[in-house]
Amino acid sequence: MRRVLVHTGPLVALVDPKDRLHARATRELDRLKGPLCVGLPVLTEAHFLLGAAHLRRRVTALLEAEVLRLDAPDRPDLVTLRALEWLAHHAEHAPDFTDGFLVAWAEREALAIWTFEREFSTVWRTLAGKQVRLAAK
Amino acid sequence: MLLNVRLSGEDERVVRGLRRAKVNVSELVRRALREAAAREHRVQPSRSVLVKEIIDAIPGPVGKTKRPPLDDRRAVAAFIARKLNRG
Numbered sequence: 001m002r003r004v005l006v007h008t009g010p011l012v013a014l015v016d017p018k019d020r021l022h023a024r025a026t027r028e029l030d031r032l033k034g035p036l037c038v039g040l041p042v043l044t045e046a047h048f049l050l051g052a053a054h055l056r057r058r059v060t061a062l063l064e065a066e067v068l069r070l071d072a073p074d075r076p077d078l079v080t081l082r083a084l085e086w087l088a089h090h091a092e093h094a095p096d097f098t099d100g101f102l103v104a105w106a107e108r109e110a111l112a113i114w115t116f117e118r119e120f121s122t123v124w125r126t127l128a129g130k131q132v133r134l135a136a137k
Numbered sequence: 138m139l140l141n142v143r144l145s146g147e148d149e150r151v152v153r154g155l156r157r158a159k160v161n162v163s164e165l166v167r168r169a170l171r172e173a174a175a176r177e178h179r180v181q182p183s184r185s186v187l188v189k190e191i192i193d194a195i196p197g198p199v200g201k202t203k204r205p206p207l208d209d210r211r212a213v214a215a216f217i218a219r220k221l222n223r224g
Contacts (some may be wrong), residue, residue: 013165014188018201026185033158036184048205048217054197061191077157096214116208 001034004135007115008045011038015050015058021116028136031112031113037071037077038063039105041098062104073105086127094121103132140166 013025029036043059049052050056062068073079083100091101099120107126112135120132144152182190194202205212 008213015192018194019204019207022205026188029184029188033172045213045217049213049216049219050202051204052197052202054195054204055204057193057195061195062188065187065191067187067191089187094211094214096210099210117210118208119210125189 003035003037003071003109004032005068005106005111005113006036006038006042007102007113007117007120008042008049009044009100009116010114011042011046011059011068012049012055013116015055015062025115033069034116036068038068039072039101040070041101043070045096045098053111073108074086079104079108082127089127090124093119095119095124101125106133108114121132142166 009021010025010028013021014029020027032068040078041061046059047056054125059068063070079101082104083097086100086104087095087097088127099117102115103120103124104112107128107130110133112133113120114135120134121137124132126132152162155165205216207213
């Protein structure tokens with residue numbers, strides 16, 4: 001089963017029922033097929049947004065329960081370089097490193113991204129000019 | 138039914154070692170197959186149920202955590218930048 005790359009928004013919303021997007025996150029979660037993978041850039045970003053200790057502990061519990069899987073690209077070096085190139089290419093929109101990393105990783109391994117950010121469907125393209133594959137639309 | 142399985146050199150060494158230890162390799166394979174089949178058929182709770190169980194098991198204080206809208210990347214970036222600058 002093909003993996004899905006989880007973006008920061010769904011990860012944070014999942015563990016906080018008080019977040020406006022929690023219901024959407026849990027709804028979409030059950031529709032997604034395949035292992036849900038969290039990369040280090042997403043986990044790092046999420047920790048900035050999850051200020052409270054109990055929310056961070058819930059993320060750890062999700063990883064331990066294998067609802068989510070901590071994962072990395074098969075070639076982190078190439079994906080990182082590609083992400084940096086992608087960031088330069090989209091510089092006028094000031095994207096985040098995490099966005100570039102996910103797009104580059106998804107492009108390299110033909111994976112889909114689970115995100116709440118509209119830019120992934122409306123603005124971001126791979127460096128090859130292709131649409132980013134989204135896991136939930 | 139006879140099952141033919143091609144073994145790597147490493148697997149072959151493992152099998153030889155098990156046979157030396159008088160382990161019934163055929164029975165081992167049968168058991169592994171039965172266990173794998175049982176795992177496949179086990180009903181797993183949905184992911185959202187697991188999430189709810191985890192949230193219930195790790196309660197938090199009353200009140201909302203202050204955070205930008207998670208579907209607004211610029212607001213999220215600004216929030217993180219503020220946190221970094223404060224550190």
